[in-house]
Amino acid sequence: MIILDCEQGSEEWFKARLGVPSASNFHRVITPTGKLSSQIDSYVNTLASEIITGQPYSTFTSDAMLRGTELEPIDRNNFSFLESVKVEEVGFCMREDIKVGCSPDGIIDEREGLEIKCPLAHNHLEYLRQGELPAKYIAQVQGSMYVTDFEVWHFYSYHPDFAENLSVEVYRDEVFIGQLKDHLTRVTDLIGEYVEKFKKGDRNVK
Numbered sequence: 001m002i003i004l005d006c007e008q009g010s011e012e013w014f015k016a017r018l019g020v021p022s023a024s025n026f027h028r029v030i031t032p033t034g035k036l037s038s039q040i041d042s043y044v045n046t047l048a049s050e051i052i053t054g055q056p057y058s059t060f061t062s063d064a065m066l067r068g069t070e071l072e073p074i075d076r077n078n079f080s081f082l083e084s085v086k087v088e089e090v091g092f093c094m095r096e097d098i099k100v101g102c103s104p105d106g107i108i109d110e111r112e113g114l115e116i117k118c119p120l121a122h123n124h125l126e127y128l129r130q131g132e133l134p135a136k137y138i139a140q141v142q143g144s145m146y147v148t149d150f151e152v153w154h155f156y157s158y159h160p161d162f163a164e165n166l167s168v169e170v171y172r173d174e175v176f177i178g179q180l181k182d183h184l185t186r187v188t189d190l191i192g193e194y195v196e197k198f199k200k201g202d203r204n205v206k
Contacts, residue, residue: 001148006091008103016092016101019051019195021187023102023147026139026180029187034179044187048194071118075158076106079114079167083154087114095147100184102144112152113144124159127166139180141170146177 006012021029021043028039037043046057080087087106094101106114115137119127127134133141133155141153150172157166 002094002096003090004092004094008091013091013103014056017103018054018056019047019191020094021047021100021184021191022092023100023140023143026143026184027136029183030139030176030180032135032138034176036183040183040187044190044194047187048191048198051191051195052199071158071160072105072116074160075116075118075156076114078158078165079106079116079154079156082165082167085109093144093147098181098184099188100143100147102140102147104144104148107148108154111150112154113148113150114154114156115141115144117155117157119157119159121159121161124157124162124166127157128162128164131166131168133168133170138176142173142176143180145170145172146180 004013004016006016025043028037028043031037050057076087076089079085085108087108088110090104090107092101092103104113105116108114117127117137137155141155145151145153152172153170155166155168155170159165
């Protein structure tokens with residue numbers, strides 16, 4: 001695993017992720033049941049276009065995203081205290097054999113990962129009632145374990161107005177990860193193909 005030492009959300013971080021399939025968007029590659037996502041073509045177009053133009057598709061930050069960014073350090077400290085573990089902040093992680101990555105919200109003892117969510121109240125309540133990793137984050141969490149080769153990923157949902165938070169240990173699903181790997185290989189192959197075909201360069205005009 002390659003760990004790029006940069007602050008998440010910084011210009012360097014956006015540059016590192018340019019055109020790279022990342023775990024937060026793996027739901028656009030694979031469904032929670034392991035099937036190919038209907039969003040895959042759009043995602044490939046987005047990533048290939050980032051490489052061709054040299055610009056990220058969007059750096060827009062919604063109110064909900066800004067709220068999550070502001071609460072994340074509090075969440076990380078809460079998780080560290082409650083679980084009695086030291087959480088290390090990292091930038092962007094990438095595999096060495098295929099150009100895919102993830103941005104963990106923390107790494108624990110250099111062998112486990114952490115995903116923090118700061119959802120709106122109704123979503124946090126839903127997560128608490130379910131008591132397990134929400135289906136919409138399966139691709140992100142399992143994908144992060146694929147990128148890092150970790151065996152365990154912690155999912156932590158926090159809301160300051162609730163008496164309880166959700167902390168779930170998630171283990172590798174090798175079947176799902178195998179399906180994801182196949183889909184990501186297809187994605188990276190298509191990105192390379194489109195970039196080679198459509199990127200502006202020195203061409204002999206006939």
